Amino acid sequence: MKHTSELVVRTYECDAYGHVNNAVYLNYLEYGRMEFLHACSFDYKGMFAAGYYFYVTHIDIRYKASAVLDDRLFVEVAPVKLQKVSGVFHQRIYKEDGTVCAEADVTWASVSSATGRLTPIPGAFMVEGLKPDISDAKSRP
Amino acid sequence: MKHTSELVVRTYECDAYGHVNNAVYLNYLEYGRMEFLHACSFDYKGMFAAGYYFYVTHIDIRYKASAVLDDRLFVEVAPVKLQKVSGVFHQRIYKEDGTVCAEADVTWASVSSATGRLTPIPGAFMVEGLKPDISDAKSRP
């Protein structure tokens, strides 16, 4: 499953250069992931109530073009890896004309609130959407 | 008790005009109030653990001069009113040369986490510092 959210750059997200500040892209990526989780019916609040949450362990982001005030941006999310306690999302942020502003790999892990330790995602919360698209993998030589 | 904290304007706090964005001043005011609470030995975390917290109900802020990157700012806090469930802090943000950037009255109220309703501050958490300075009041005609 590949999912895309939309947003428009707001004034306070731009820095003194008039560009979206590099930290704000991480906010956009997080927004895109939350919208993705909604779209695949992942029960985020239920999982938190049950004592588990997703912790981001690694972000590798490349900034390719600046975005400015009023730009309409698209935030794409595609799961590319899924293991027992962790996974990786590939994310892209691009403009209406297709220009890619940023591209990132975001690694997350499932954590128990009680112990603060890595723990497998409880089966009850596992959804199809978290799994990488097999047809995608198949199409690779 | 009047308390003053210091901070230096950071890059990501400036907007496209190169000025500190108006919402960021509210972050500065909050930072100043937290430092004030520390300074008067108010047990903020203990109060939260006990099921109470301070909720800001009203902010009246006047912006008087712009602050820019690297400006050293001072955030002053003085309690000017204290009632059973609420109080008011007068706050000023000024530069090293005395220029006032913003001046605000911030009204807070004590809330019970369980009910979400206003409730008197438990006696165990009441500290002298929350009370307006009497000498101050006396000096007024």
Place this chain on the structure above:
Amino acid sequence: MKHTSELVVRTYECDAYGHVNNAVYLNYLEYGRMEFLHACSFDYKGMFAAGYYFYVTHIDIRYKASAVLDDRLFVEVAPVKLQKVSGVFHQRIYKEDGTVCAEADVTWASVSSATGRLTPIPGAFMVEGLKPDISDAKSRP
């Protein structure tokens, strides 16, 4: 003219209490004003290029109810005062069920980039939308 924008509360806008932080409401208000300016065809970028900008001089905001993650919020803007160099917007932020989260009066002034001083809005940039609704005033006894 009264204008309303929509937004959904994002994860990073919530603080340690799980509520939208009070400074974030100022971001929402600013977002609402920008959408309002777009809607009434105000040439914001043109005015800035011509050497003028709007400076917020005063915000008086009352917090009435907490908003939390995923809440859909409406940001309403209505001009209630217009003078040569300044004006006032009345703004409300409310939920789908009508609960008002915050209500504010935001005073702005027109400033010259060159001098940093208050200056009348150039006629070329004055639009109908900035004027308070007369029918509104008429309906008051």
Place this chain on the structure above:
Amino acid sequence: MKHTSELVVRTYECDAYGHVNNAVYLNYLEYGRMEFLHACSFDYKGMFAAGYYFYVTHIDIRYKASAVLDDRLFVEVAPVKLQKVSGVFHQRIYKEDGTVCAEADVTWASVSSATGRLTPIPGAFMVEGLKPDISDAKSRP
């Protein structure tokens, strides 16, 4: 040259889990780099006035431990690579007890404001501090 800045986690930097939000770490890294540039007498504002600025092209950050309200954090910066138009800083964010919260490699490039293109750092702005520590390299087998 290795440089270390200090900061204390502020309320509004924590998210609904009570942890510093992952995007905020990028703010901390930027703060640390700016303090580093000050410390090595790099004329940041002069370079901008002359028509050049540093653009962050790549951030690779690993989150290792959570930071919470009132934690005192140290932000370390060490240049590890320097080429004609770009360079890499290695940065670490750690607590007083030495616990590392995050570790990152930040790649920057020099850009001309006029063209938006990569361009060598003008000689007048090149400072010793941007160069990786040779003694460091020597000590490697």
